[in-house]
Structures are given as structure tokens and as C-alpha cells.
Amino acid sequence: xxxxxxxxxxxxxxxxxxxxxxxxxxxxxxxxxxxxxxxxxxxxxxxxxxxxxxxxxxxxxxxxxxxxxxxxxxxxxxxxxxxxxxxxxxxxxxxxxxxxxxxxxxxxxxxxxxxx
Numbered sequence: 001x002x003x004x005x006x007x008x009x010x011x012x013x014x015x016x017x018x019x020x021x022x023x024x025x026x027x028x029x030x031x032x033x034x035x036x037x038x039x040x041x042x043x044x045x046x047x048x049x050x051x052x053x054x055x056x057x058x059x060x061x062x063x064x065x066x067x068x069x070x071x072x073x074x075x076x077x078x079x080x081x082x083x084x085x086x087x088x089x090x091x092x093x094x095x096x097x098x099x100x101x102x103x104x105x106x107x108x109x110x111x112x113x114x115x116x
Contacts, residue, residue, distance in 0.1 A: 002110045004039060005063055005090035006056035007100070011081040013049035021051075021080035028073045035069065037062020051081055060093055067099050 013021050025043060032041045040056040057063040070077075086105035088097060097107065 002090055002113075002115065004056050004058060004115070005060065005088075005092050005096075006040070006054070007089055007092075007105065008085075008087045009051075009053040009055070009083055009103075010085040011051040011053075011078075011083045013045070013051060013081040014079075015049075017080040018049065020076070024073055024076040024080060028070065028077070031069050031073075032066060035062065035066055038066055041066075049081070056089075060096055063092075063096055064099075067096070 029041065029043075032038050037058040038055070039058055040054055042054045044052040044054070055066070057066065083103050086100055086103040088100070088105045088107045090108075090110060092107065097105070
């Protein structure tokens with residue numbers, strides 16, 4: 001039904017770690033911008049440090065490339081803002097889902113709707 005796959009990650013910035021989080025996000029956004037198959041990579045942050053990241057990819061290969069690149073930033077990112085929830089969106093194959101197993105993501109499969 002939907003051609004793309006993606007996920008949402010929620011996190012909470014630790015007290016006193018906002019500057020470190022902003023720095024690592026700047027780096028990973030610059031890296032991700034160079035990934036041709038990453039269609040959306042958008043951060044939303046509340047004043048009190050709640051984080052939501054929306055990620056959408058053209059295909060499974062693009063998602064694997066992104067996860068491999070993200071691995072280079074993961075330690076710094078999670079030290080500043082540990083993930084609290086992850087939701088997989090779409091028909092993600094098992095090998096891709098396994099790469100996020102530590103976060104125990106909820107899988108939501110396509111149901112209805114459209115994208116433009």
C-alpha cells in the first residue's frame with residue numbers, strides 16, 4: 001500500500017546535556033542529508049527536552065545505509081538523550097527490525113491513507 005518505510009523515535013534529553021545533544025544532532029543531520037534515500041529526517045523538541053524524530057526512507061536499502069551511518073553517532077546521541085520509545089512504520093523486513101531490537105519497537109503496518 002505505502003511505498004516507503006520509516007520510524008519514529010522518542011527520547012528525553014538528560015538534564016545538562018542539551019548542548020551535547022544539539023551538537024551530535026547537527027553532525028548526524030549533516031551526514032544524513034548526504035544519504036540519497038532518506039526522504040525525511042526531522043527532529044522535534046519540547047522546551048523541557050522531549051524529543052521526537054521522524055524518519056522516512058525510499059526503500060529498505062536506504063534505511064540500512066542510514067542505520068549504519070547512525071551507528072557512528074549512537075553512543076553520543078543516547079548518552080545525551082536516551083530513547084524512550086520507537087515505532088516502526090511500514091513493512092520493515094526482519095533484518096532491519098532486528099537492528100533496533102534493543103529498543104523493542106512497536107511495528108505498525110500500513111492500513112489506509114496516502115502520501116503526496
